[in-house]
Amino acid sequence: MREEGVGPVSFTFTALLKACGAAIDLNLGRQVHAQTMLIGGFGSDLYVGNSLIGMYVSCGDLGSGRKVFDEMLHRDVISWTTLIVAYTKTGDMASAGDLFDGLPVKDMVAWTAMVTGFAQNGKPREALWFFERMQDARVETDEVTLASVISACAQLGASKYAKWVRDVATKSGLEPTENVVVGSAMVDMYSKCGNIEDAYMIFKGMKKRNVYTYSSMILGFAIHGLARAAMQLFGEMVETATKPNKVTFIGVLVACSHGGMVDQGKQIFSSMEERYGVVPDGDHYACMVDLLGRAGHLNEAFKLTETMPLKPHGGVWGALLGACRIHRNPDIAQIAASHLFELEPHAIGNYMVLCNIFASVGRWDDVSNVRKLVRGKGLKKNPGCSWFESEKGEIHEFFAGETKHPRSSEINKVLEDLLERLKGHGYQQILSSVAYDVSEDDKKRILMAHSEKLALAFGLLDSSENCPIRIMKNLRICEDCHSFMCGVSHIIGREIIVRDNVRFHHFNGGTCSCGNFW
Structure with a gap:
């Protein structure tokens, strides 16, 4: 196009920048950015500016995206929202909050970005506070916003908020019995708020259920110690021809683990790939190590960590360390902990668990050595x-x-x-x-x-x-x-x-x- 002397228009650059963002090609994106400045008239174009922000954000260069934003003569809600969403995704909620406060007109997308950002970054109270402000501003709520609010309620575990969100959903025309996304999220929320009966009532009342609905309910039963109910529901799920996914099997294996159902857990684990086409990943192996370890089969659990086809991640070694705590086995615990100290050097919880295991068998010199290690790394214990x-x-x-x-x-x-x-x-x-x-x-x-x-x-x-x-x-x-x-x-x-x-x-x-x- 350039060789033939055809001049670009605004849309030319927006298309090119979207392509660079989709390809995550930052170098090429910068070259296109240079062209917008070399060819007169595009440096102040609103749509080109927004596309530049989007490209830099997609390529992970938030600093350049912010610089483009700061230099824009004219901005619209897309300019602000694109950056707000990108700070929330990196966990920089302070910067996202500053941008949000400066946004002249706050639409549903901007509000949802803040609510979702706080929920996804483990700040449920802030997420709920923003949602309350959103409600006060009479901004419309959709299923994306509500799903994030429900997630925040689940993290907080407070029944008060669960009831409030249920009322908001009904008033917004997002009744959980009708909307499968909202319904599935509410099953998870009520389970994590301790109301397993309410979770099951939502589940039973839903007109449509998908794999996420079943998985949430199965995991809910599992974490409440209702292993048999979880297994029965898994059987019902298979009968309805709803294909289980990786999350489903985590719920089923957790149920077996917390219920001490070793044989059933082994059978399900071995059938995952062969019968259901789900290849076990590190999280499933962590569940199996947890299952064996809790039941007292520590040597078998340890052997599984050494022979599994994947490199064990922190969850696998953490499950083994947790089992050693239950059964007071300091020798295997020391091996598991040494791997965790390499994989998660700043996770103080692993050091504390090892301390507790040594303390439980009276190995106070080892307790002292671990505490010295913690002090040397400058780690601070999370207070109970x-x-x-x-x-x-x-x-x-x-x-x-x-x-x-x-x-x-x-x-x-x-x-x-x-x-x-x-x-x-x-x-x-x-x-x-x-x-x-x-x-x-x-x-x-x-x-x-x-x-x-x-x-x-x-x-x-x-x-x-x-x-x-x-x-x-x-x-x-x-x-x-x-x-x-x-x-x-x-x-x-x-x-x-x-x-x-x-x-x-x-x-x-x-x-x-x-x-x-x-």
Whole structure:
């Protein structure tokens, strides 16, 4: 075209820049950018400017995209939104927020970009706050926005928000029984908010179901300890000719793992590729290592990590390390941890798990060495934190060892009373849950100040007698707290629901839904 002397128009450059972005060819894109400046009249063209931003964003050069944006004489909503979406995708929510605040007219795409960005970057509270602002601004909600909001609710695990979002969906004409995307997301949300019954009601009421709907429900049953229900639903799914995918099998294998169903898990794993055409990936091998390890087959689990056809990722070694924690095997734990320290050098949780394993068998020199390693790397331990959701939907936060809560004295009194009553039923504190070489009295004091116990005591003070106590926790529940919750559920005659970073625990009448497979 240039050789024949035909002059380009605006559309010529927008097409070329879209092609460069689609090919992720940054070098060629820069050459086209140079042509827009060499040939007069296109440097200030709005459509060319937007296409330049889109090209740079697609090629991963956000700095150049921002520079084009800053130098544009005229901008429209596409100019702003393209960059907002690109900062959110990289996790730079501060820059995205600044751009959003400067946007003269905020449309649904811009609002959705912010809500989605916060949800995808693990900031559910901010996502919900933006969605509330979006509602106040009376901006229309579509299924993409709602799916992100539902994801934020699932991360937060609060029933209050789950009910609110359900109402918004209905008012927006996105009834979960009619819309398969919204319905599937809500099944996942209610499961992760501890309302497995509501999740199943949504599932049963849906007029259409796809592989994501079934997968969400199967995983929901699995993390609530309802392994048989998960397996039964998997059978129903196959009968409906809905082809399972990789996510489906993760749910099924998690169900087998948490239910101690070793033989069934092995059969399903071996049938994945042969019967369903799904090639197992690293996550499926992690599930199998977890399944074998939890059930006490540590050597078999270790052998699987060494012989699997893929290079084990952090999830595989993490599953093996977790199994070593359950069964107190420091030797295999040390091997698993050494791989994790290479793959995830800044993940402090792996160091803490190894510390706990060494502590549980009294290897205090090894505990000290790991702690020195942590200090040398400048890593900071995530404090144990739990949330209690009141009947009014209020979220109360507690940190391990907290003494500044306005009702601390009442909370301590409740815990002392519970401890005395539990001792009368044979309960003894599991001191090996403390990874510090301190006196027995200090260990007992540390255990009683764990965040989930504080949240439980506050829940007893702040709720009616017949209401279940719902607690969310950022870390795995320790062995002593698990035993404590079991005992308390028996002596007070109430259900206690705890969501840790692995699964849900429903404590009722002195037993837990996990069957001690956690």
